[in-house]
Amino acid sequence: MTHVGIVGAGAGAAAAAFVIDGAVPDADVTVLEKSGGLCGRAATRRHDDLTYDYGANYLKSDDDRVVELITETLDDDGLVDVTEPVYTFEADGAVSPGRDADEHKWSYRQGLTQIAKRLFGRTDATVHRRTRVETVRRVEAAGGASDDARWELDDADDETHGPFDVLLLNPPAPQTAELLRTAEWDDPLRETLVEAVGGVEYRSVWTAVLRYPFALDVPYYALVNTDKEHAVGWISREECKAGHVPDGETLLVVQASDAWSTAHYDDDPGENVAALADHAADVVGDERLAEPDWTDHQGWRYAQPEGGVDRGPVDSARDAGLYLLGDWVAGEGRLHAAIANGLDVGERVAYGI
Secondary structure, three states: OEEEEEEOOOHHHHHHHHHHHHHOOOEEEEEEOOOOOOOOOOOEEEEOOEEEEOOOOOEEOOOHHHHHHHHHHOOOOOEEEOOOOEEEEOOOOOEEOOOOOOOOEEEEOOOOOHHHHHHHHOOOOEEEOOOOEEEEEEEOOOOOOHHHOEEEEEEOOOOEEEEEOEEEEOOOHHHHHHHHHOOEOOOHHHHHHHHHHHOOOEEEEEEEEEEEOOOOOOOOOEEEEOOOOOOEEEEEEHHHOOOOOOOOOEEEEEEEOHHHHHHHOOOOHHHHHHHHHHHHHHHHOOHHHHOOOEEEEEEEEEEEEOOOOOHHHHHHHHHHOEEEOOHHHHOOOOHHHHHHHHHHHHHHHHHOO
16 A cells, blocks of 8 residues: 655645545545645635635636646536636726736635545545644664655644655645754755755735625726735635625725735734725725725735745655645646646656656
């Protein structure tokens, strides 16, 4: 039996587990996820009669394998496609049409977390939630044969998981770098990996979710700041996703820019929400938006990678049965890129390529 350990239950990990489970009949897959949810920053919450994607906003159709996976391989029941366009705005708040280049903007009636839930649901993988991995350890086989070495993981409750023949690491690059930095693994490659992975820079995002008892009369699904000079980077309307918001209401997801998010990350959440509501009112041009009826919020310290990682050390790690995956490995901070990278890693594990 091939024992596979996966740290993190993001979209990439779910895609990799799906491929491995289908291609390796004797695979035993164990997933350790520190949070209570699945799919990483493609996160969904529910409140009363609301469903909202408060991290990644939608899945775009930029990869043929991902499109086939979502629309054909998996059950497409509940899949919704946002048809309203994405407009742009600049530092002065001036809104303009013309940005929407995405053929599809998919979510589900139950939210984007359905991607990971449906992928894991098609496998026999064991998923341990609220299990924080603190130590990665490379264990030599009896007699010290390095070719037969395996991986073990210690969690925050002092429980050991493994040994695993193959280990996949799916957390954001800074967290993966820290796991590698503290890993009990006596190999020069470890330091090289830490340097490469630790060099991936990230944008932070502080998000406010704002509910209103009225509908907005605007022609767009979302607004994106194109000059990166505004306090807000993105405003989207969850009511454009079927099944997410009751008729006649508005639910805005307002994501601050990296600069604003970094400066205010640890400020009082209520003050942050109020400030972002004011900004949304100014940009959309509706003063009523400054006073939402209900709010939620979330900070994403490691929201989106600025670029990719040096693939040389990452590829070399496969010789030790160690695979790194995620949007930061793909080099594009988008959900479809994370899924595509997970499919690729799953195939490499399954077929030894």
